Amino acid sequence: MSMRQTSDLSISVRPGREAVFPKGEFNRRIAALQSRLHEEGAEALLLTGPENIFWATGRQTAGYFAFQALVVPVEGAPRLLVRQLEETGARAATYLDRIETWQDGADPITVLARMVSEMGLSRLACERTGWFVSPDTRARMEAGLPVALTDGSGWVEDLRVVKSPLELDAIRRAAGYAQAGLGAAIATCGKRVSENDVAAAMMAAALSAGSEAMAMEPLVSSGPRSGIPHATWRRRTMRHGDAVFLELAASHDRYHAALMRSVWIGPPPAEVSRMMDTALRALEAALKMMRPGVPCAAVHEAAQAVIDDAGYSAAFRKRVGYSMGVAFAPDWGEGAILSLFTGVERLLEPGMVFHLPVTLRSYGAYTVGVSETVIVTETGAEPLSTLPRAMTLK
Template sequence: MTTTSSAVQTTGLPFPRTEYERRQQRVFEAMERANLDALFVTACGHVQYLVGYHGFGSYFMPFPLILVPGQKPTFVVREYSLSNVRLESCVEEIVTYREQFDFAPVCAAAVRRFGLRGRRIGLELGCWNLAPADVSALQAQLPDMEFADATRLVATEAAVKTEMELEAMRIAMEMTDVAVRTFQQSLREGITEAELAANIDREVEEAGGVVRAAWGTLLFGQRTKDSHGSPKQNPIRNNEPAFMELAGLKNGYACGLVRSAVLGRHAETEFLHDLSIEVLEAVISAIKPGATAGEVDAAGREVLKRHGRPEFLNHRVGYQTGINWVERGNISLEPGATDILEPNMTFHMPIILRGESGYLIGTSEHVVVTERGSEILSQTPHTLYRA
């Protein structure tokens, strides 16, 4: 086990240290309201939100950020990743372990140093990066502690963006819009998904951004029946649909967008797209401070009920965005959800409908909740593009 308390380099931080301190303070206040004496933050997006480190080193071992009100954060990480964590986080107190079997004993020792015997610890049980075996090991090492589910605690605080965060998201969306325009302008008979993806990456890079089209969804023709799919050597033919869902990136913040097109004519997907626009616009109209996530979802489903097509939508109408494209445990615009929308929350609403023949086509918008409604971030229309 290694502990470092010396000043850390912060050249990898996208925001000032004071911004991370502000975020941590908000979480400390939320912990007090939840009656938590300590919090283990393990979801990569939540860790990045609080200290800057992207968490990639934790792909097979948890890297918990231990938060205790009134104390400096302690980061428990794999020794192999220590140099990256020092460079890319604002944490001064770093404790290391080498192998999986060291994880729980080292975490327990870090907790005991805070004098928290018999206290209540929150775990992100509903997020990625914390396996049931990790939880069991922690409970075995800390039998006198009470563990509680704190899945939504950081997510709820991170939902409301600062102007710094919104600026990063606006820049990310500018790159997404470059990707959309390239997608539309590149469509011609015979071009493959992979070739179009390469065009997108090149144009976005020339614009000074990052989009990584190969990691997103880009599909032509019959492959638009797949719910997700990276670009392949699949050419588009005349009278076939095309579908993309990509996100520009800035400082870890992703702004995803769905756009669809038809080369020539394709009656079924054109009908689906017209319906998706109507659903999307109803969802956007329902977004405002004080509305619940469930009410927003219901507004979209009501459109499909009126058309007698409720089965066309088999997923939620949207989700909270920010660091990473999406994080498990964040606010979801789904049936019955009770989360209340606030100004400066951001959401992506992909309205993708499955038709009777299996085609998946739709559109989306990425919005910021404002004092009176919402602001659409994209500058590209959500109408169907016809090439």
């Protein structure tokens, strides 16, 4: 198919028809990014990660496995490069005027090089810490682009951390879907029920409530399997004495909110009850610490102190929370952007969003835990679920 035919076919697609936000929201984001480029003395920034491209333009697709790139100049309009098959979706999801395509069988880096040359650039900042571009593609970019490549890692991520009112509304909606899914999962748990039955009920309820594609599969595990971090359903049938670990992140317009709860089949042992009580108190301590001006590390340390005092330091070997927002597989969180963890001194600001999963494990035996997705407000933290936090007994 010729480029002329491709353009003719695209005329029928109204720009922004499938956009998740109004044009003004994306104009504001591009302006903020261009302000950062000006501060850095950069001519342009090359984005390749699906989360960053979506944040800047609204571009989303299940086909992001194919190379795509957004070039944002310090002045003027951005230009997007996508696989030709993806052009219609890119025009529908964004308000961009300049969308270039590469055809199957062609080298997208060659097309990107031509695009960069047409823009008259001599230097191009890029995301060196991004997960999306393979080492081979990175090497071909460095060899094939007619510009000097510099490091622009973190520039978009710094802007993504504090959410706009429209983003917060999407996350609140996602939290409602996640609560519907967790509620259905808890109700389904019981003796002689399979993990698959619980996962099916969880996902059906979340999808029926409104959730779109999730950036990572839900976590459903029972019995000894629940003591394995990030294990998920595998046809196991629940029985008396089992722990059941449940965690889900639902999505609205690619914005995610996560939620975790614990179930025990039958009466739990005293040690399990004590661990669960510790997890609940640690979460509450972290939530009480969250307010603008507090370092991220202080939130983690508040929870860690509760856990350490109870003697469960070895059962909790991780950060207490991570940023939430835009997500594409393989991760439902923005944990690579900002964590609630020791040594992270960035101060909390209103509009930041975090998932706080407090899990205590007897590794290989069982896990108990509880979580909330919360918005940092002017005065504290707003949890986005109303689902009871205590362990459910079945």
